[in-house]
Amino acid sequence: MKPTNSSICARTGLRGCAEERKFYYLALFEHILPSPPPPSPKKPGEPCSCNFLFNPFQRFVFFFFVNLFLLWRIRIPSFPMSSRDRGSPSSSSSSSSLPGIEKYNEKVKNQIQALVRVIKVARTYRDDNVPSLIEQGLYLGSVAAASNKNVLKSYNVTHILTVASxxxxxxxxxxxxxxxRVVDKEDTNLEMYxxxxxxxxxxxxxxxxxVLVHCFVGKSRxxxxxxxxxxxxHGMTLAQALQHVKSKxxxxxxxAGFIRQLQDLEKSMQGKQVTIAQCQA
Incomplete structure (x- = not known):
């Protein structure tokens, strides 16, 4: 009988391994590296965990190169030829294989670009664990800041608004x-929230x-x-509000999609102000 992950972890004490794998694959999906979940406290006589082998950034680099190696090991699949292509050997490679190969290469290229984005963001992620004060009682930050419990407590943060899927x-x-639960895409309807x-x-x-408002990077959502x-x-215009946030x-x-939704909000607010002015007149 093939041992399961849970039975292996039970024998070796690596209880957090499966959870950490899920955590890092989730990070790759979102194109950002969150800090790993904290390890369970070690009890007397309990086998040591693997968490001491690498710090979070080293574990990220390890997973990055593992995924890169897997991409390199993938072989280009064979693409079936149509009945017309079977009768013309010279056209089979150009008519059938090349479009398939180009499509496959494009997919691999996109995956590699996603991995590159992950490692670029990870370089700045480690230092971005302190939220930015926007105004009294309102902070803005990344997922790293949202995980920094001691700093949040010292800033009197009691509520956390997570804007991520x-x-x-x-x-x-x-x-x-x-x-x-929203994704950072231009067609996402964030205005409804x-x-x-x-x-x-x-x-x-x-x-x-x-309150701390955060997403993954603290940049868009x-x-x-x-x-x-x-x-x-505060009745700010979009330009005023965005400039204030960027200054902090x-x-x-x-x-671009979120900017358009903020522009729609600005137009609706201006329309209400005109209506109120007309009623008062």
């Missing part, structure tokens, strides 16, 4: 969480606490929510 709360017993996110931030402030909050609560967090840069 695949992130679970890192400290569910210590903070109040709200998770908006503006009002409930504003209410969540206001509730944290009313209770005397502070979370920035869009914070900019929308400043526009709605220079990496801030919502994608």
């Amino acid at each position: 695949s992130l679970r709360p890192a400290h569910p017993d210590d903070f109040v969480y709200k998770v908006v 503006f009002d409930e996110c504003v209410d969540f931030i206001d509730e944290a402030k009313r209770q005397g606490g502070s 979370s920035v869009t929510i914070v900019v929308a909050y400043l526009m709605k609560k 967090r220079p990496v801030a840069s919502p994608n």
